[in-house]
Amino acid sequence: MNNTTRAALAAILISTGVGASPDDWPLHGGDHANTRFATLSQINRDNVDDLELVWQHDNGRKASFQATPIVHGDRMYLSTPYNDVVALDATSGEQLWRYRHETTTDKFCCGPSSRGVAVAGNRVFLGTIDARLIALDADTGEVIWDVQPSNTRPDAAEAVAAITGNPHFKGGKVVGATGLSFNMAPQVVDGKVFVGTSGAGYGLHVETDEQGQQQLSVIGIAGGDKGLRGFLAAFDADTGKELWRWHTVNEADWAGDFAATTPGGTPLKRDIDAERAAMAEHGGAWRVGGGSIWQAPAVDRELGLLYVGTGNPSPQIDGQSRPGDNRHTSSIVALDIDTGELAWAFQQVPHDQWGYEAASPPVLFDAEIDGKPRKLLAQAGKTGWLYLLDRTSGELVKRSDPFVPQENLFAPPTEDGTRVTPAILGGASWSPAARHPARGLIYVQGIHKPATYFIKPLEAGPDSPWESYGYFRFTDEPDWGNVSAIDPITGKLIWQRRFDQPMVGGLLATAGDLVFTGEGNGAFHALDAETGTTLWTHQAEYGVNAPAVTYRVDGRQYLAVAAGGNGLFGFPTGDRLLVFALPD
Template sequence: MHRILVLLSAFGLAAPALAGAVDDARLRDAAQESGNWLSYGRDYGQQRFSPLKQINRETIGRLVPKWIYQTGTTASFQATPIVVDGVLYLSMPFDHVAAIDAASGRELWRYEHQRRTPKMCCGPASRGVAVAYGKVFIGTVDARLIALDAASGKPVWDVAVATDEGPTESVGQLDAGKAATRPSATGSTGIGVNMAPLVVDGKVIVGITGVGYGLHLEAETPNAPVGTVVGFAGRYGRPGFYAAFDAQTGRRVWQFDTVPASGWEGSFRSTTPDGVALPRDPAREQAELGKYPDAARYGGGSAWTTPAYDAVSGLLYVGIGNPSPQMDDRSRPGDNLYTVSLAALDAGTGTLKWHFQQVPHDLWGYDVASPPLLFELPTDKGPVAAVGQASKLGWFYAHERRSGALLFKSEAFVPQENLFAAPTAEGTRIAPGAVGGASWSPVAFDPASGLAYVAAAHIPIRYTLREIAGTKGGEALRYTELKPVDEPNWGTLTAIATREGGRIRWQQRTDKPLIGGVLATAGGLVFTGEGDGFFDAFDAATGERLWRFQCGAGVNAPPVTYEVDGVQYVAVAAGGNSLFGYKSGGALIVFALQRD
């Protein structure tokens, strides 16, 4: 290798970037590596906080693009880049992967994923890769887990995460009754892997999505945000799961099913665990339980988000999505455990330790989608190890890590209206609704101030019960339809004071609903992007916007920051999001300070 470097130097050629080995010790201590971004949330606690401060309140005005990597793919782009010792690893829509020189933007290698099936339940977006043990790991939209050689990009192993997607809905069900429909659907119940994997102690952890997704019909007008979503009662989908695979061989080590084999009906709660009333008739549900003995076989509970990991306790913290069938609840009496829950698992075995079901018997699509966040909560009796989660409901929940006990629920960071009202034939307006609140967007946390920074959306939704008369005396088709209310919608970026019981310290309203994620730095800055193409930096203490740049496509991915040869960079994907009508693109844009 030394001879190769000497020859390259003699001929005036740049040496290729070489990333060092990432082992378990480096992953556990990732927060201490100021120049790198070693995992999805930068560290196991998912804090997305960087100690770098070359780019700060005083210098932010000199932040300019340094290089741009064009992926060649124009589609929803949600990836968090991973940066290891000067090499940036990027997943792209449709699960292509590139290794890039993090200082120059030069491509080192590229892997082109060949899907085993053309169908995608939930769109083409990949939220990132994991890097460890000389490999790059990616979960794919066709429900596979692939290990690539980190030096060359060549596949090392490729295994199926899941193969049975279960029965799915179709547009034809609506057409059969001559209902007015959109021409096609962009998604339905199915299976895929959307999240960035997490590597823990020799295991690669991923989960499957789409098992409670519902039928997403195209918007009536081009670039309109969020078309109609339809949920049918009946037997659609399958249970979701998280699973761990051996990093060396791809062998499945354990699997946690997000719907239990028995007991998924729970205790028929009439309120949420924090005491908010639900529109349920527990007696009726209990009486009808026998009519649906196999409901749990189709139970849903997608795994949308990369877990957080506490290396001291050995616990993983995972979010679980909505039950299946989506929205229409008539064929699934009971609480529908463990859907719409934050849960703690033993990282070695996948055994459930506790769960907190934010919404028992969900009717609205309130998945636990934003990644859990680990932090320390100071108290009079000493620090408490806490796990927080920014919910679609519009509250930030904080729990004691070992027991799951609720420590506090924040002030609402988006407007709330008819939060748990039932759908009606006339249509029920609900906010936040299925979009959130905080959707999948990761939160950032400043351990010095105790502020959690949450990106969220205000998109009121109308939930309507529909019925299509049966033909030739057949049974009528009943379903629930959700559709955004035709009115202005917008976003919020909120600083939540975890040391003040979840009080809102400051909030900025943005022109577009925020879908993507947040980065916080020791330079006193908070970065996030908007669907109209702006990438913004805010003062972390006051919320004042200090800088912005127009990226040319929706910035709907979480930004990261890293350092190479004493230069701090900020990187973000600009590729838009078709579900929200945000302009598509295919660029990774990397910024640094303009030198005087």
């Protein structure tokens, strides 16, 4: 079978849901379960030290580069920052075509990053930072259709003036604000394309100079009505027609039960009496309630459900004008594939004031617990726990031991400042976890970067409805990251490796008993899946802050990863895709 035939067959198998060749990397998470596990073992722990760079591709867009390459047959599809798409020969890096994206706005909520494309049939699907969903011809890169769901960008000028005039932010530059974008890689199943919005939480990113150092503060402004509602929507893969839309927040269950603890029993330290009293004035906060969606859903075709994590409520940090639990923000939810109807929701953090979004994508697997088979879902939380749920019901089965330090967890922001860790970056950020089925382990990237949370009053008036604002500042204490191997059934940490910088980007596990991970300093590592020992390292020029993939063409296994850094973390940004293999 030649490579053209293999690519065509793989596309048919994916579009019909039968599954692609094990040689390919056909979906963002590797499979619909988001396991990021490859059955290939030509590269293994006995020979990985022989890996060498066989080709690289520079895309010309030097910015935070987070994309997962998609590989069908001998062809690779890759999105760049600012949403260009390139098709490459997967064995040589030769560019076959390039789609150049023209944005409709220069105001992006969440930076220029794209986490990748989806491919099904003869189409490449791309969600864009200006909130468009585009279908391209997989052979030519020509646009087949281009749709933009309803999108608004709240006018933040008044709030900007109020905030940047404050002594804490005087002279600050607003580098990010509210507005819907599609940063996630789309998911495709049964002729439907699924994509969710980021940027729904009303807030500003303000950069200031403090004692000669740049400081990033994320600010939430209470009062007013300038937020957005996040949503996940399904589109017809042939036509681009919107089939259904599920909004993260709605009036019916926005307030919830005013939970005093998390589902795991940890106190939330809420002033519930004050929240109940505020419902009369702020009961309609759900209309601008936030709940972004950052990563591709996992799919259980047998149950007919999608599983997706949701973002924090709006406004972020300052929860005074959004009383109640703010369901279904900072949650894992299960939705009917055909209708978008909510099957169940598990809210990790009711009334979230710390940015503890369910950002890392859910991972699905089956296992026995107490001798009984269970359909399970695991998700690495920004709270620092790995959550294990029954995916048929949403029941919490287990919460792991913490994989990062937890101090002053769920303490509310104050005027004088409250130090918290994990802080707004996590825990685990958007980085995808990986699961090794033979070992029964889930591998998670962790972040230790404490921050101090503040709430400050604002003078309200008829022309300025803002009541207060919350913000965080990172502390000047040392930060670091780690990779943890966790048994999700017992919740125990099997091993941990600590690294000098916060870990963000994602992981890959393989049948060669390897786990691949990168660092912001450009180090790209192969770890022993059993022990965490470093077996091989490549030093890249830019930060390796994207998840690696592996694939095989003509009997040769390749390993590919984007090396383009992450501007939010201060890691060196670039435009390079690196591809490795064993010597011929």
